Amino acid sequence: MSLFLVNRYLGDDEDGVISKVSHSQALLTKLQQKVKQKQRQSLAKQREWTGEVETEQQEVPSETKDETRSSEKHQQQQQKKKRKSTAGVLLDADSTSSEPSGKKKRKGAADKKQRSQESGQSVAAVSPESCRCETEQEQEVEEPATGFRVLGGFESRPVHKAKRVLPQWLAEPDVIHRDIKCNLVPVSSVSGVSAQLLRKLEANGIQHFFPVQAEVIPAILEGAQHGLLIGRGGYRPRDLCVSAPTGSGKTLAFVIPVIQVLMERTVCEIRALAVLPTKELAQQVFKVFASYAEGTPVKVVMLGGQRSFAAECASLSEQRGSVRCSTADIVVVTPGRLVDHINKNPDFCLEHLRFLIIDEADRMIDSMHQLWLSQVLKAVYCSAAGPEDRTLFRRTEPACITAASLSPGQMPLQKLLFSATLTQNPEKLQQLGLHQPQLFSSVHGPPSSTTPAENTHKHECFDFPQGLTEFYVPCTMNKKPLLILHFILYLKLRPILCFTNSRETAHRLYCLVKLFGGVQAAEFSSRLSPGERKKTLKDFEKGKIQLLISTDAAARGIDVKDVKCVVNYDAPQFIRTYIHRIGRTARAGKPGLAFTFLFRVQENNFLRMVMEAGSPGIQKQLVKPECLKGMEERYEGVLQELADVIKVTASFYCSSCFKLL
Numbered sequence: 001m002s003l004f005l006v007n008r009y010l011g012d013d014e015d016g017v018i019s020k021v022s023h024s025q026a027l028l029t030k031l032q033q034k035v036k037q038k039q040r041q042s043l044a045k046q047r048e049w050t051g052e053v054e055t056e057q058q059e060v061p062s063e064t065k066d067e068t069r070s071s072e073k074h075q076q077q078q079q080k081k082k083r084k085s086t087a088g089v090l091l092d093a094d095s096t097s098s099e100p101s102g103k104k105k106r107k108g109a110a111d112k113k114q115r116s117q118e119s120g121q122s123v124a125a126v127s128p129e130s131c132r133c134e135t136e137q138e139q140e141v142e143e144p145a146t147g148f149r150v151l152g153g154f155e156s157r158p159v160h161k162a163k164r165v166l167p168q169w170l171a172e173p174d175v176i177h178r179d180i181k182c183n184l185v186p187v188s189s190v191s192g193v194s195a196q197l198l199r200k201l202e203a204n205g206i207q208h209f210f211p212v213q214a215e216v217i218p219a220i221l222e223g224a225q226h227g228l229l230i231g232r233g234g235y236r237p238r239d240l241c242v243s244a245p246t247g248s249g250k251t252l253a254f255v256i257p258v259i260q261v262l263m264e265r266t267v268c269e270i271r272a273l274a275v276l277p278t279k280e281l282a283q284q285v286f287k288v289f290a291s292y293a294e295g296t297p298v299k300v301v302m303l304g305g306q307r308s309f310a311a312e313c314a315s316l317s318e319q320r321g322s323v324r325c326s327t328a329d330i331v332v333v334t335p336g337r338l339v340d341h342i343n344k345n346p347d348f349c350l351e352h353l354r355f356l357i358i359d360e361a362d363r364m365i366d367s368m369h370q371l372w373l374s375q376v377l378k379a380v381y382c383s384a385a386g387p388e389d390r391t392l393f394r395r396t397e398p399a400c401i402t403a404a405s406l407s408p409g410q411m412p413l414q415k416l417l418f419s420a421t422l423t424q425n426p427e428k429l430q431q432l433g434l435h436q437p438q439l440f441s442s443v444h445g446p447p448s449s450t451t452p453a454e455n456t457h458k459h460e461c462f463d464f465p466q467g468l469t470e471f472y473v474p475c476t477m478n479k480k481p482l483l484i485l486h487f488i489l490y491l492k493l494r495p496i497l498c499f500t501n502s503r504e505t506a507h508r509l510y511c512l513v514k515l516f517g518g519v520q521a522a523e524f525s526s527r528l529s530p531g532e533r534k535k536t537l538k539d540f541e542k543g544k545i546q547l548l549i550s551t552d553a554a555a556r557g558i559d560v561k562d563v564k565c566v567v568n569y570d571a572p573q574f575i576r577t578y579i580h581r582i583g584r585t586a587r588a589g590k591p592g593l594a595f596t597f598l599f600r601v602q603e604n605n606f607l608r609m610v611m612e613a614g615s616p617g618i619q620k621q622l623v624k625p626e627c628l629k630g631m632e633e634r635y636e637g638v639l640q641e642l643a644d645v646i647k648v649t650a651s652f653y654c655s656s657c658f659k660l661l
């Protein structure tokens with residue numbers, strides 16, 4: 001019994017009366033006639049060009065002409081007949097096919113070629129010239145009405161959008177409560193934290209852990225339950241990724257458990273490496289580590305380029321007799337300086353590294369082109385001399401877990417990632433080579449997901465701080481400086497952290513505000529030396545500066561207490577930038593205000609970007625022109641002064657330019 005019915009093409013005459021042999025003969029004759037006819041046509045054309053056309057035409061026997069004409073007629077009649085008889089089938093074929101006519105023609109040509117091959121006609125017998133003619137003719141000829149459905153699915157079909165399917169660990173994170181104030185956990189109720197650290201916490205005014213700390217501290221401590229050398233049950237602990245809002249206390253979430261684990265070590269070696277994208281951030285994290293390590297055996301060293309390379313080397317190790325010993329348990333470092341020490345400092349040993357902390361992880365992934373991570377891993381596993389190396393503390397790069405790979409047990413390297421805007425792009429995260437990662441996140445997948453691992457959201461969502469209220473202020477170019485002055489002088493919103501998109505704008509705005517007077521202002525950008533930046537931040541924190549005009553240099557991670565208001569003087573282009581900028585206020589569960597100045601043309605795109613990222617809502621804040629009237633005269637005067645004050649390039653700093661601030 002045949003499973004499939006295969007319709008074969010039997011020529012245009014499908015009467016069923018003609019036997020197979022006679023049918024193919026008839027077909028062959030017909031095709032031969034066609035070829036001859038085309039040869040003649042092309043010859044005639046050639047002669048036409050050379051002026052011989054008339055003579056040649058006379059040479060063509062009338063019999064052949066008649067034959068050709070009658071064969072053409074016959075063909076046309078057959079096609080008409082066919083079309084009528086198979087109208088039903090054709091109707092069906094046409095209705096299902098949405099191909100453009102060009103495609104149809106090509107398909108017809110392909111059918112024809114196939115037919116000629118089937119009939120045994122030698123293609124080589126046809127001259128290239130006639131081939132060309134045939135192709136041209138074929139393109140014009142309509143598809144023969146065969147009623148055959150061409151298999152192969154060449155019809156254009158609507159392409160369905162691919163759904164984003166996240167790996168299980170990303171789609172189903174361990175949930176961190178969003179609301180800090182309602183989910184405080186007493187520090188004493190988190191097991192594993194020593195009495196010494198608890199006292200330190202309380203001395204620093206911390207009686208309760210924030211939700212992210214209450215979740216992550218026990219998870220890190222659990223991974224080191226059996227000491228530094230081996231994970232739970234002999235397995236490597238899972239790498240942890242933490243995605244929690246700005247100001248939610250992520251720093252303490254890794255500082256406390258890492259110090260707790262290292263307090264129990266006997267030999268001082270570099271066991272924890274905290275990598276941060278900027279010097280300022282590294283300095284900030286170093287301070288927190290140092291304050292909690294004080295009074296414990298744990299030693300913390302900062303490598304940020306503030307000191308000379310030699311001084312940094314000296315802080316990492318010391319000579320005791322004939323041996324050089326490490327004087328650092330925890331190293332806080334920027335990627336550039338880290339690579340310098342790996343390559344140029346022979347005493348910088350990472351063979352005992354237990355924790356690799358990557359803060360601002362999404363930004364650090366972007367800096368992966370610097371290859372700092374691969375250099376760290378190389379330095380960590382450099383002691384393994386190969387498979388024959390059977391030393392007790394041999395470290396081998398992790399691969400598949402087998403009985404052999406677990407014996408002998410070896411000190412695991414655990415990666416801890418932290419960010420307020422952690423990417424959910426598995427491709428990016430893959431660059432980090434995470435081991436059975438576990439995600440702690442306050443951002444949950446939408447309930448519409450059909451399967452647990454399926455997340456149909458087009459855009460990445462982030463969590464915004466609870467106490468934050470967002471506003472946008474419609475404005476025009478030349479009213480922007482007046483608006484910021486209005487905010488600080490009349491609305492008394494102080495201190496303000498104001499962000500611009502370039503250091504030039506930051507500098508010009510700073511000069512203008514300074515000339516206007518009445519406000520303690522400062523700028524913060526790469527125009528300043530690291531020392532000047534450090535001092536500026538300190539002054540801002542102490543309240544000596546009411547308006548800090550900054551580039552995105554201060555957008556990430558910087559923790560300045562009691563910043564009441566953030567102003568995006570220039571609207572940020574990317575949602576991540578926006579989230580980090582506005583996250584400089586409303587920290588640690590406190591309230592805060594964020595204003596974004598928007599031109600008319602920016603409004604739609606910006607508001608869409610913010611809402612798609614999961615903002616709870618952004619309100620419109622109008623400032624009436626009358627409110628700015630009182631400052632306008634002085635402002636015009638200041639613009640004139642400004643051109644004289646800044647003597648750089650006249651074109652750059654001309655007063656008209658300041659109108660475009």
Ligand SMILES: Nc1ncnc2c1ncn2[C@@H]1O[C@H](COP(=O)(O)OP(=O)(O)OP(=O)(O)O)[C@@H](O)[C@H]1O
Pocket residue numbers: 205206207208209210213244245246247248249250251252419420556557558559561583587588
């Ligand atoms: N348990 C706590 N109780 C009171 N204050 C806390 C607690 N934990 C952290 N803080 C304070 O909250 C502020 C923000 O903490 P931290 O800088 O760690 O936030 P973050 O989540 O790292 O923010 P970002 O994503 O912006 O870097 C800090 O000033 C810190 O001292």
